[in-house]
Amino acid sequence: QVQLQESGPGLVKPSQTLSLTCTVSGGSISSGDYYWTWIRQPPGGGLEWIGYIYYSGSTYYNPTLKSRVTVSKDSSRNQFSLNLTSVTAADTAMYYCASYKKFYFDYWGQGALVTVSS
Amino acid sequence: SYELTQPPSVSVSPGRTATITCSGDSLGNYYVSWYQQRQGQSPVVVIYQDTMRPSGIPERFSGSHSGNTATLTISGTQAMDEADYYCQAWHSSTPVVFGGGTKVTVL
Numbered sequence: 001q002v003q004l005q006e007s008g009p010g011l012v013k014p015s016q017t018l019s020l021t022c023t024v025s026g027g028s029i030s031s032g033d034y035y036w037t038w039i040r041q042p043p044g045g046g047l048e049w050i051g052y053i054y055y056s057g058s059t060y061y062n063p064t065l066k067s068r069v070t071v072s073k074d075s076s077r078n079q080f081s082l083n084l085t086s087v088t089a090a091d092t093a094m095y096y097c098a099s100y101k102k103f104y105f106d107y108w109g110q111g112a113l114v115t116v117s118s
Numbered sequence: 119s120y121e122l123t124q125p126p127s128v129s130v131s132p133g134r135t136a137t138i139t140c141s142g143d144s145l146g147n148y149y150v151s152w153y154q155q156r157q158g159q160s161p162v163v164v165i166y167q168d169t170m171r172p173s174g175i176p177e178r179f180s181g182s183h184s185g186n187t188a189t190l191t192i193s194g195t196q197a198m199d200e201a202d203y204y205c206q207a208w209h210s211s212t213p214v215v216f217g218g219g220t221k222v223t224v225l
Contacts, residue, residue: 035213037214046204046216046217046218046219047153047161047204047206047216047219048216049212049213049214049215049216052213052214060213062212062214063119063211063212064119096160096161100214102208103148103149103151103166103167103207103208104149104151104163104166104167104206105151105153105161105163105206106163106166106172108160108161108162109160110160111160
C-alpha cells in the first residue's frame with residue numbers, strides 16, 4: 001500500500017516561495033503506475049488540483065496556477081516536490097500530495113497546512 | 119475553464135437514502151470519481167470510474183452516470199456518513215477537475 005507524507009514550512013511570507021516535499025513509501029515514483037499530484041484546500045473551502053508529475057518527468061498544471069507552479073521529483077529519494085512562487089494570503093491552504101491512478105486518486109497524504117502571513 | 123456543479127448541502131435521516139448529483143458539460147464523455155472527506159481528515163475515494171467501489175468501502179455507497187450527470191447514492195445512511203463529498207472528473211482542458219463539494223448532514 002502506498003503511503004505519502006507531506007513536509008515543509010507551515011508559515012511563508014507574502015511574495016515568497018512556498019516549497020513542500022512529498023515522501024512516498026510502498027511504491028516507486030519511477031514506475032508508470034501513477035501521476036504524483038499536489039492538491040490544496042483553503043480553510044473551509046473545496047479541493048483544488050495544482051498539478052502532477054509522471055515518472056517520465058512530464059508535468060501538467062492547473063491553468064489558473066501554471067505561471068507560479070513547478071512540480072519536480074527526486075527519484076533517488078522517492079520524493080516529489082511543489083514550488084509555488086509569489087504567494088499571497090489566498091494561497092493559505094491545506095496542501096495534500098496524492099497518487100493519481102487514471103482516473104482517480106487512490107492514496108492521499110495527511111496534508112500540510114501552510115499559512116501565508118508576514 | 120471546466121466546472122462540475124454539486125448541491126452545497128444535502129440532509130438525510132438515519133437509515134434513509136442520500137443522493138448527491140454532479141453535473142457538467144459533456145460529462146457523459148468522462149469517468150467520475152467520488153471522495154468522502156470527514157472533518158479534519160484527508161479525502162477518501164468511495165466510487166471511481168462512475169460505479170466502481172474500492173475494497174473496504176461499504177456496499178451502501180453506489181454510483182451511477184447518465185448523460186451529463188453523475189450521482190452518488192448512500193443507501194441506509196449512517197451517522198458516520200456525515201461528511202463532505204466531492205466529485206472529480208478528468209477533462210480534456212484540465213486533467214483534474216473537482217466539484218465544489220456537498221455537505222451531507224445526517225439529522
